[in-house]
Amino acid sequence: MNKRAKPDQRPRRRTERTPRTRLKTNTPVRPQVPTPRPATPGARLRRFAPTFSIAPALVLVLVSIISLAAVVLMSAPPVYFIRILLVGWLVSHGAPMTYEGVTLGVLPLVPIILVIAMYARRVRSIVRGKVTVIDLAYVAAIAIAIPLVLTMIAGLVLGQVGGHFQAPPFGSLVGRSLIISLVAFVIGVGSQLWDAVARKYDVPVDLLDGFRDGRRFLLLLSGLSLLLLGVLAILRYPDISAMLGSYPLLDKSGVTGLVALTLLYLPNAIIAMIAVLLGGDFTVGAQGSAGLFDVVLVPLPPLPLFALIPPVASRYAPVLLAVPAIVALVVALKARPNPLRALGAGLGAATMTILSAYLGAGVLGWYGYVGPTGWIAAGLALLWLGGLSLAVAGAWALARRFAPVSGQDQSLSSEDVESVEEPEGEIVEGDEAPEAESADSAESVESVESAVETDAETAQNTEDAEGAEDAEDIEDDKDSEETVDPEENDAPQGGSTRTD
Template sequence: MRYYAPSVVGPLAVLALAVVVMCLAVILIAGLRLSYLPGSIGQAWLSVNAAPMRISGVALANAPTLPAIGIAALIASRVRSATKERVSVLDLAAILTLLVGTSITLSAIALFMVTDASYVYAFEAPNPAAALFTPLGVHLVGFIFGVSPVVWRALARRVNLPELVVEATLAATRLLRNLLLVSGAVYLLLVALQHARVAEALASYPHLGWVGGLALVLLSLAYLPNAAVGTMAVLLGGSFDYADASVSLFSATSAALPPFPLFAAVPATVATWAPVLMLIPAAVLVRFVLTRSFSLIDATATATIATALALLLVWYTGGTVGAYGWVGANPWTCALAVFIWTAVAGFATWVIARFRGD
């Protein structure tokens, strides 16, 4: 295990140190008491790992996910570097054990810090399971992506798992990646078209100053993956829900939103031509099915795995936000839409191949 410790424990230890330095710098610059430091460190660790939090009785389960994506990418790069040579099952088990142990330990320390601070300050102790396992999920995603597909295929053969499962998982991952990239581009275009509403949101903070303005911009950037997932759900025919209201390509029920720049893309009404935008994910699906062949089982497996991954994305990018309730893509309509689109595309490709005798 000592051989893999620098590659696995190192990134999380450096991240924890960076959180400490950042919190200390903010407290010193703001002129706050150092007694805020432990609780701030614990809360910052949980926040950058997409864990839910509660402050002054207000739940914020919809955490920004860009930092978590960066952490997962860092872990993936280190795991890929550690496993680029020939590795055994025991090597993978050692890496996984180190990763899980370090993740749980650091998150448990953060949970203790926040719980201890909650007796004095506005912090509230989060749900212990969410505080421990939400960051762990982020770190496990990094591990999964860090192990190369070649190793996963070899591992599947070793445990007598059909290689179809690995191939379907890789295909579903690529499909969702492409859908998210396109959805993110569509979202940014919508924000650009609604620049007047963005200006109105910024005007709601007249005394923000350049430091506050920079913080608002960084926070908006941190929520971009959340916005991309919500946009993907809408483009596929699902809905984005907030404050007992929702918006889809077919209808919209409006509700007052906080003056946050990213909400500028949420329309109060939906144009009659909006369903035409479903051609965007349709184009992504067409390109996807043209790059590979499908059997009936392969199409079903890919659709099922894509649905499970979509639910995981919605769970990480959505959540309860105070009085607004659930803010994010509707989990069930998004999952249903992903399954239908992927299954229909795969089945159609299979039928065409059968008809042509391929």
């Protein structure tokens, strides 16, 4: 008898495989312990230096790509790659260039702004979370030293292999590199962490708030200056066309180059327009100048931005002095400053104005100095914003003094209102930040409990893990030092209202 089953009697194969059931393990879930902050100088350097070095490396890669493209397009010898690379690095860090004795110190600000943004981003990634004051000092030293050393090396090498290029002046090279690195560090640390540092050393936070008012004042003026430049470009379009017609051969590539050059120097033009709106001037050498009250022209370089300068000053031009006055008044009314904050606003606007004028101006060949007169523009910014802020502070003080007292306050003062923002970092006292916080441990315990199944064995293991975790938290809290939270802000001095 054949024991084989017939085909129709055989069991069918399963086409779908049933998933295997995972065996439950009794291993308790360990909470994640945060990595302790570095406590020694060597540990801090090993932690912070590689993180910040990513930004200079990216700048070097971008400059290398641009240099290689330039060599390929020009069909130049390979030695030109090194020269263009060195020049590109120095230009992106504000160092003036000298070619066959002719100095170009008016450098485009767009590459400098990009470098500042990249450096500030790396600083922000380092100081995010809990840091100590010593950590900030190390980050500042690294953020200043690495770009400065690389820039000095590039200047020295360019002096040896630059050919027609000479090494840039040492003072300008070091000064501009320091300013760029310091600005990037200040921006990267952030407002709230600076407030925490100020409270730690009993520095009035109103001064920092005033500096932010100065920044807001200049940003608003920058937007209005860009708008005025657009209006001038429309009104003086015939002169721009005549200037372009002065070129003997101007093909599509030449027009593209002029447009790119104009965009690269657009921040420089905005800074010059701000200086003019404040009541200052824009100088071209020892004889040429342009302002709201007078214009003295000399033969200018054939560039579209120079074609925006009118030959004579309009008699209605002084009306534009109302622009900084209105902007300063709007900023002051929104801030409701006290005298200390008003002083900080004026000083902040003056400091940012003179630094911007220094980076956006310089020597332009045989013309000499080209750009706004920095100290005049800074003094006018101090007077406009600082003076009007003091006037608004006095007006608010008089209004509060003579206002009738009611049962309930109709408006909230700055002592009752504070801006609520997500903290970007904390200042921790001592050399080492605490390894864990009880609040963080509680959150981790809740997340563990929500993920654990409800059977008896797993619940028992979870309770054991919680007990061990609580014991570790108690020991950490005993060893940890006092933490200063940027959000724990006392009432601002003098009753100013935070607007950030």
